[in-house]
Amino acid sequence: AQKVTQAQTEISVVEKEDVTLDCVYETRDTTYYLFWYKQPPSGELVFLIRRNSFDEQNEISGRYSWNFQKSTSSFNFTITASQVVDSAVYFCALSEARSTDKLIFGTGTRLQVFP
Amino acid sequence: DAGVIQSPRHEVTEMGQEVTLRCKPISGHNSLFWYRQTMMRGLELLIYFNNNVPIDDSGMPEDRFSAKMPNASFSTLKIQPSEPRDSAVYFCASSTGPYYEQYFGPGTRLTVT
Numbered sequence: 001a002q003k004v005t006q007a008q009t010e011i012s013v014v015e016k017e018d019v020t021l022d023c024v025y026e027t028r029d030t031t032y033y034l035f036w037y038k039q040p041p042s043g044e045l046v047f048l049i050r051r052n053s054f055d056e057q058n059e060i061s062g063r064y065s066w067n068f069q070k071s072t073s074s075f076n077f078t079i080t081a082s083q084v085v086d087s088a089v090y091f092c093a094l095s096e097a098r099s100t101d102k103l104i105f106g107t108g109t110r111l112q113v114f115p
Numbered sequence: 116d117a118g119v120i121q122s123p124r125h126e127v128t129e130m131g132q133e134v135t136l137r138c139k140p141i142s143g144h145n146s147l148f149w150y151r152q153t154m155m156r157g158l159e160l161l162i163y164f165n166n167n168v169p170i171d172d173s174g175m176p177e178d179r180f181s182a183k184m185p186n187a188s189f190s191t192l193k194i195q196p197s198e199p200r201d202s203a204v205y206f207c208a209s210s211t212g213p214y215y216e217q218y219f220g221p222g223t224r225l226t227v228t
Contacts, residue, residue: 045208
């Protein structure tokens, strides 16, 4: 069965620190998709990235980077030089090809960035 | 382009009353999802539609919940009768199709007293 584990419930850092949010997934499917979403205090869910299981290239977008490793079933998210505006709950999610659009979310990691 | 639109943004109702939540997906998206978020259970998928047809409603809690999508630009989630344990934030999301990212609406915060 598919499952997403975000073991870090809450992380606190001081501005400008780098921080990595962990995501471990379980799936029996060979074709699947991984996502990260951000939920700031205002409550909306904001899409950040989508990765398919055949593309293990790491991705960098500004201060954000993602490390996808199939060998360890992990899709970790790093924020470099964190800022107060990065404070939010971050969700990792998995979609298996055989489940069509169904997204399975992790429980989220609350990131607090202090000035 | 407008994102996913949900109404109302906040709803306070008394136990036993009927509640209807509304969603307008992004134009051109053919998949629509309803989620519920609570502190205890996190984000739960309630139901999703593809091309206006319900594909998976296994997440709908019980018969008190029903959802419809009469056309490509509108969906409703109805709770009748509502109970205090239904209090949550209900999100609607849409996507262009299988395996693509879902875009979420701002949510409806429902409080049942």
